[in-house]
Amino acid sequence: MTTKFNPKIWPSTTTENSGVISVGGCSLTSIAREFGTPAFVLDEADFKLRAQQWKSALDKNFGANAGTAYYAAKAFISKEIAHWVEQSGLGLDVCTGGELAVAKAAKFPADRMELHGNNKSETEIADAIDYRVGTIVIDSLQEIERVAKIAHNKGVVQKVLLRLTPGVDAHTHEAISTAHEDVKFGFSIASGAAWDAVLSTSKHESLSLQGFHAHIGSQIFVANAFETSAGRLIEMLAKYKTQFGSELPELDLGGGYGIAYVDTDNPNDPNSILENLSATVTAECHKHNLAVPKISIEPGRAIVGPAMITLYEVGTTKEVVLEDGSKRWYVSVDGGMSDNLRTALYDAVYSINLVNRTSSAQLIRARVVGKHCETGDIVIHDVRLPSDIVPGDLLATPATGAYGRSMANNYNHMVRPPVISVLNQTARTIIRRESYADLLALEVDEPPRKISE
Numbered sequence: 456m457t458t459k460f461n462p463k464i465w466p467s468t469t470t471e472n473s474g475v476i477s478v479g480g481c482s483l484t485s486i487a488r489e490f491g492t493p494a495f496v497l498d499e500a501d502f503k504l505r506a507q508q509w510k511s512a513l514d515k516n517f518g519a520n521a522g523t524a525y526y527a528a529k530a531f532i533s534k535e536i537a538h539w540v541e542q543s544g545l546g547l548d549v550c551t552g553g554e555l556a557v558a559k560a561a562k563f564p565a566d567r568m569e570l571h572g573n574n575k576s577e578t579e580i581a582d583a584i585d586y587r588v589g590t591i592v593i594d595s596l597q598e599i600e601r602v603a604k605i606a607h608n609k610g611v612v613q614k615v616l617l618r619l620t621p622g623v624d625a626h627t628h629e630a631i632s633t634a635h636e637d638v639k640f641g642f643s644i645a646s647g648a649a650w651d652a653v654l655s656t657s658k659h660e661s662l663s664l665q666g667f668h669a670h671i672g673s674q675i676f677v678a679n680a681f682e683t684s685a686g687r688l689i690e691m692l693a694k695y696k697t698q699f700g701s702e703l704p705e706l707d708l709g710g711g712y713g714i715a716y717v718d719t720d721n722p723n724d725p726n727s728i729l730e731n732l733s734a735t736v737t738a739e740c741h742k743h744n745l746a747v748p749k750i751s752i753e754p755g756r757a758i759v760g761p762a763m764i765t766l767y768e769v770g771t772t773k774e775v776v777l778e779d780g781s782k783r784w785y786v787s788v789d790g791g792m793s794d795n796l797r798t799a800l801y802d803a804v805y806s807i808n809l810v811n812r813t814s815s816a817q818l819i820r821a822r823v824v825g826k827h828c829e830t831g832d833i834v835i836h837d838v839r840l841p842s843d844i845v846p847g848d849l850l851a852t853p854a855t856g857a858y859g860r861s862m863a864n865n866y867n868h869m870v871r872p873p874v875i876s877v878l879n880q881t882a883r884t885i886i887r888r889e890s891y892a893d894l895l896a897l898e899v900d901e902p903p904r905k906i907s908e
């Protein structure tokens with residue numbers, strides 16, 4: 456029998472022995488026995504390896520002009536992850552007060568942090584400035600005034616970038632495409648909003664404009680989308696130089712680097728992506744007679760996505776006859792849209808493997824579904840699985856590290872699964888499974904209060 460897992464999709468320490476798959480030297484059958492299912496299993500070595508690969512690719516290709524490789528916290532964050540990110544020499548990009556709170560709890564170095572968000576509250580901005588977060592990425596005209604006022608009141612000169620929309624169609628799903636014109640993010644370059652933002656930022660002494668940022672979307676494979684975006688930001692740097700007579704020191708080119716979810720996905724490695732980007736940046740800066748600024752990037756998915764898998768136990772199975780007379784086999788697992796929202800949210804595709812034994816049974820057309828009261832509760836739309844799968848078998852979906860646990864929810868009052876970190880034949884819980892008590896703890900028995908006008 457051929458290897459049943461595709462190494463391109465599974466964490467790098469994955470091995471197989473008589474049909475049993477192990478990650479970090481821990482068999483998934485033992486993980487299920489010790490920690491229960493569903494569970495996220497995180498390959499610590501793989502996470503750190505990928506984090507370091509992005510950082511060293513940035514350093515290698517941009518040399519003295521390498522800025523910060525920010526890990527995008529929204530893909531998945533916890534205090535332990537923040538420590539790994541710090542140890543690997545990366546920065547951290549947070550976009551809410553909650554993500555900032557985790558970074559603070561982990562004592563993440565503030566000067567290596569960035570605050571994002573299209574609707575930051577005054578409290579979030581104030582908290583970030585109090586923590587001395589290195590960079591705030593500004594997203595609207597009102598926010599320029601807000602950040603300026605709060606920084607001024609605190610006697611701080613805050614470094615800021617302006618998030619621009621370069622008008623690039625990144626050929627990814629609409630919900631995760633962020634830089635064409637009709638989106639909520641950033642200042643449009645084409646409409647002139649970006650330049651207005653530059654003028655308005657430069658009026659404030661409490662703001663120190665460092666340069667521009669763009670994030671063109673997520674799960675992007677078209678390399679030249681990044682390059683087109685970089686080119687447009689560099690034109691803005693050139694315009695700034697012409698009008699102000701000085702050069703801005705930084706460009707942040709965002710994240711969005713695609714990963715492999717299924718056999719047909721072929722992502723480029725960090726080094727070749729940044730090699731191409733570096734060539735474009737150097738050529739464009741040269742063309743406009745600019746020094747190459749510090750270049751920062753923000754990979755999220757490309758670091759944590761492939762490092763984590765979701766382990767499920769099979770519950771029931773059912774054969775359904777379709778309109779055309781063909782059959783589809785529904786295989787239900789003990790999780791679903793509460794631990795993996797991406798399939799329901801944007802038709803994301805995943806692969807899945809039987810991980811607790813070998814099977815030489817015929818492969819049949821199957822759909823893997825969750826246990827929620829919702830037809831759209833689908834983990835994998837269409838997959839071929841061995842026909843002898845029975846209740847109690849273990850299935851695992853690889854590449855669920857990004858936007859899996861971080862988008863997990865309590866729909867149907869499901870408890871969110873734990874994250875089990877594995878390394879060198881050891882396993883430990885870094886986020887525990889929720890309990891019914893956790894869910895009930897939010898309910899309060901409060902007498903009505905008179906609310907004054």
Ligand SMILES: *Cc1c(COP(=O)(O)O)cnc(C)c1O
Binds near residue numbers: 571670672756
């Ligand atoms: C989501 C996001 C990222 C990370 O995107 P990935 O696809 O996970 O790499 C980076 N920067 C910004 C501003 C984002 O919103």
